Amino acid sequence: MDDVAKAAGVSKGSVSKVIRNAYGLSPAMRKRVETAITELGYRPSIAARAMRGSSFSIGMEIPNLDIDFFTQIMAGATSRLAGSGYQLVIAPGHGEMSGTPVLENLADRSVDGIIAVAPDVSPEWLEDLARDIPIVLIGRHDHSTNYDTLTNDDEAGAALLVEHLLDLGHTRIAHLTIRMKDERPDAIPPHEMRLTAYETILAREGLEPLVVHAHAKDDIVRSTKALLRTDPSVTAIFAGNDSLAIEALRAITEMGMTADDVSVVGYDDVRIASHPLVSLTTITQFGDRMGETAIDMLMERIRGGRTTARHEEIRPELRVRGSSRPVRAGVPVSIPIR
Amino acid sequence: MDDVAKAAGVSKGSVSKVIRNAYGLSPAMRKRVETAITELGYRPSIAARAMRGSSFSIGMEIPNLDIDFFTQIMAGATSRLAGSGYQLVIAPGHGEMSGTPVLENLADRSVDGIIAVAPDVSPEWLEDLARDIPIVLIGRHDHSTNYDTLTNDDEAGAALLVEHLLDLGHTRIAHLTIRMKDERPDAIPPHEMRLTAYETILAREGLEPLVVHAHAKDDIVRSTKALLRTDPSVTAIFAGNDSLAIEALRAITEMGMTADDVSVVGYDDVRIASHPLVSLTTITQFGDRMGETAIDMLMERIRGGRTTARHEEIRPELRVRGSSRPVRAGVPVSIPIR
């Protein structure tokens, strides 16, 4: 930057103003500086800028790279940010190294804002972090006064799915969900709401709930198979998200069954769900749009100066596909023909 | 950091040495400083560190978020980096904003090293960048003296696929690939090698090649349908990667056909490829292991001080699944029964 200032015959301060588009400098000067910049091929050091002002980067934390839904959010955020001068910086977690430490890392990196998918982080801790840096939390239903949240109505979404299955005549509907990391009634994660909605509706219909908690990835297939073997009366599985649903479909297919035997529905509408070979009935919460909106909300704080929390909720929509079918009449699975 | 120094009653310099594990300081002092650090909950600013020393972050550039294979590389790199003190920072491109500008952005961010999937960036430009910062280029077969490359033997992989199809009796094999961005014979991207291998083998067998270049995403399905309608003698499609292959499968399924009518093979072995509902025959180049290896290669330069280029090649393996089947004997598609 010194070089540029010298080449243009001006002070560093003025150069700084030019690259920041700051207020108060003559067009002549701006022109001179800009020529010097392009001639020298000068690029400001983001690290140095970050120390004083802003780093022009938005951090995005995700728990892992196994869930395709996150990719959609990433894509939405990326496209929204394209050409804005800001760069999206994705910090994926891995195993134990996720949640809090990754968020800390982003904060240490002095990003200008954070989009977080952090179902397990404590609200108090986030409140603290959010005092220093704008945060949009995706998926969680706790309402902080410091950080923004962007959710979909998980209760409504789950209801759409369960009622869809009921409409198809299913009465023995299992719910496949992930294990909860901690007892944390304050950070209301999406899976909890879906589970609750499931239980509520089944209770209302006088049906017995059947919940399977999966842990690791292999566990999903194993658990599903165990479920179907133990209780052949199950004719439908409501999976807590599409990744779980796709593993459930794997289990069912490997057992030689099809959607005619067991219906499966998921949540998120990941890309492969609409593929004709998979054709998964699911709920879309418009992941890409969520990514875009999260960026917008962040920018309102960063550039617009908003300071009060915003809590946005997207209305989920049902996508009926081939993986959910009417319950087979007359021929219970447990009594094979012949 | 000043606070820590004061609290421990030492100089900033010594604190700096402690957090860097530097050589030459008494255990007593280290202890004192460490207590002060934990007591104050001090975290060094990465931005400030980046300005003088290293930023403890590895940048990864990918052209877009649509290709699942990239996710595998990301996952491998992430797991390799977990607990190392370094953080992976993913900078996805989007449309025109990809390649060069994204790499520049990472460089401006003074990351300590870059993993790049950049099929279209000019070798000269990369040479320049690589003079300042360690780079591992994934997938490209040009051999620079400045940057490292990590590839698989695309020629061998493509050969495995085409010969597999020939073994199944296919003689009319089309190749579905992406459009090339530029005439750039120097930056030898993977798709080009796969295409060449395909053409070579077909020529050797005295068969006529049939190459379809797809552009946008919708285009893939459309092009595939057009291909199969125009030339019903095609019984097999070799797609340049799994994402293309999966779209080809979509087209085929939507046309009411199955693998019995048209075999499809892909490249990369993305996660969904092994799903029983998709069951895509493909080549694995061990994307996760590639991510890990890329990190290792980078670390050799960053910590180990290696300065000469390394060019690593992974041996691809065939994964035969249900999407490739023997050519149907006797009943040409063009002459329906009855």
Add this chain to the structure above:
DNA sequence: TTGAAAGCGATACCAG
């Protein structure tokens, strides 16, 4: 082994 002081590359305030 430790401390003091000089940068690194920007921003921001305050005179001129």
Add this chain to the structure above:
DNA sequence: CTGGTATCGCTTTCAA
């Protein structure tokens, strides 16, 4: 409107 200067938080000589 422009230039000088302190400053941000850390690393890195260089003496002591």
